[in-house]
Amino acid sequence: MLTTFAxxxxxxxxxxFATAQPMKGLEALKGKTVPDFxxxxxxxxxxxxxxxxxxxxxxxxxxxx
Numbered sequence: 001m002l003t004t005f006a007x008x009x010x011x012x013x014x015x016x017f018a019t020a021q022p023m024k025g026l027e028a029l030k031g032k033t034v035p036d037f038x039x040x041x042x043x044x045x046x047x048x049x050x051x052x053x054x055x056x057x058x059x060x061x062x063x064x065x
Contacts, residue, residue, distance in 0.1 A: 036050040049057070 034049065036048060038046050038048045041047050
């Protein structure tokens, strides 16, 4: 039990310190407009990025490779 707690605390501390440092190069992108692109959703509808303007959008790109 104590070992599990210690590992969880280490993982939490690592995540906290990793996110506390700003990523280099992001300042240059601040205030820039994201290029418009479109993707097909699971149900076959085409979604354009521009239709979400003014809203918070989380993009999660991943690959099984």
